[in-house]
Amino acid sequence: MGERKAVNKYYPPDWRPEYGSLTKYHGQHPLHERARKIHEGIIIIRFELPYNIWCGGCGIHIAKGKRFNAEKKCVGNYFSTKIFKFRMRCHLCPNYFEIQTDPQHSDYVIVSGASRKVETWQSNPEETGTVALKDDDEAKRLIDDPFYKLEHKVDDEKKGVVSREQVTELLETQQRMHHDYAMNSQLRNSFREEKVELRKQKADGKKLGLATKLLPPSESDAIEAAKVSFMKPLLSADQTLRKRQNEITSASIFGAHTGGASAADLRQKRLRLLDRAAHLHVDPTLLSKHKPTTHPPTSYKIVRTNTTKPSKSPLMPPLVLTPTPTPTPITTTTTTPTPAPALYNEASGNE
Numbered sequence: 001m002g003e004r005k006a007v008n009k010y011y012p013p014d015w016r017p018e019y020g021s022l023t024k025y026h027g028q029h030p031l032h033e034r035a036r037k038i039h040e041g042i043i044i045i046r047f048e049l050p051y052n053i054w055c056g057g058c059g060i061h062i063a064k065g066k067r068f069n070a071e072k073k074c075v076g077n078y079f080s081t082k083i084f085k086f087r088m089r090c091h092l093c094p095n096y097f098e099i100q101t102d103p104q105h106s107d108y109v110i111v112s113g114a115s116r117k118v119e120t121w122q123s124n125p126e127e128t129g130t131v132a133l134k135d136d137d138e139a140k141r142l143i144d145d146p147f148y149k150l151e152h153k154v155d156d157e158k159k160g161v162v163s164r165e166q167v168t169e170l171l172e173t174q175q176r177m178h179h180d181y182a183m184n185s186q187l188r189n190s191f192r193e194e195k196v197e198l199r200k201q202k203a204d205g206k207k208l209g210l211a212t213k214l215l216p217p218s219e220s221d222a223i224e225a226a227k228v229s230f231m232k233p234l235l236s237a238d239q240t241l242r243k244r245q246n247e248i249t250s251a252s253i254f255g256a257h258t259g260g261a262s263a264a265d266l267r268q269k270r271l272r273l274l275d276r277a278a279h280l281h282v283d284p285t286l287l288s289k290h291k292p293t294t295h296p297p298t299s300y301k302i303v304r305t306n307t308t309k310p311s312k313s314p315l316m317p318p319l320v321l322t323p324t325p326t327p328t329p330i331t332t333t334t335t336t337p338t339p340a341p342a343l344y345n346e347a348s349g350n351e
Contacts, residue, residue: 037071045072047086050099050108052117057095061117066091078103085111 009022019025029035034044047070053062068088076083081103089096097113110116134142142149177183201213208214235243 040073042071042073044069045086046070047072047088047099052119053097053110053114054117055090055093055095056097056113056115057090058093060090060092062090062114075100 011022015022015025021030023030023032029038031038031043036044047068049062049064049066049068052064054060055062068091070086070088073085073087074082075085083101083103085098085100087096087098095113098111099114100109100111102109142152198213201215205212205214
């Protein structure tokens, strides 16, 4: 990069060697845009975060190692070591935060605009499953005290006996997984199976018109789906007519339906007629919806006759309805209640 810039530098015709470098000839700083605030003691550098932080403006987490264009400025000294402050802006919001060096503790301190992410670790090796390291005092005692060193050696031998089975199991696992090709092949096969499953879920989602992939079915989902009731689709006029025609043609002529009314409706209607007849003190058979006719009613009787035509039923001859003359009414002195003309017909003299 430096060689390309050196080769491609342009020297104008009026330049002379006594003018010095091109930056000096043009009256510019060697750092160019990075030194635009050099009169304030600020220089622009590329700063890398030393640890994880939380932005004070948008609250976003910024990971360790994220790089920013920061303004570097010297703000003091710790003995002979300078203390620098770095000011930079969040990449997701207009908030600025400042970080300052801490030579006394060999660390960085956040001055404003952000907060450090606290990451604590458990110090008990038994809970974390790690090996406890020796501190400086214990290491010094092992060197200076031979009896303590002997006791420590005995403790290490006891720990070795206890952990021998675990170490043996780890060695066997390492030998079994030594074949790199087999392990790589097994891992790639598992990835292929996972990809096939993801493609299947995506295809199932497209069939249902969903933009997201479906999760594997579970028992809880089946229970919740069974509780949901959906409204039946509405039928068109043609479909409703066709359905009604099918019901009529497929129904039995000996069924309970008569004239579009069910058996329960007919039973309720019969009970209402009986109640009305009891209230009016009349014969229930005389109640009718039709208006009374002017001519006297004609009664019929059933007469069985033998005809030359064969009967459809071999056991019973055909039935013929023949009218019978209406008997002459008998005049009596008994006073009868006046019937309601809209509910029944006069049948004086009928037995």
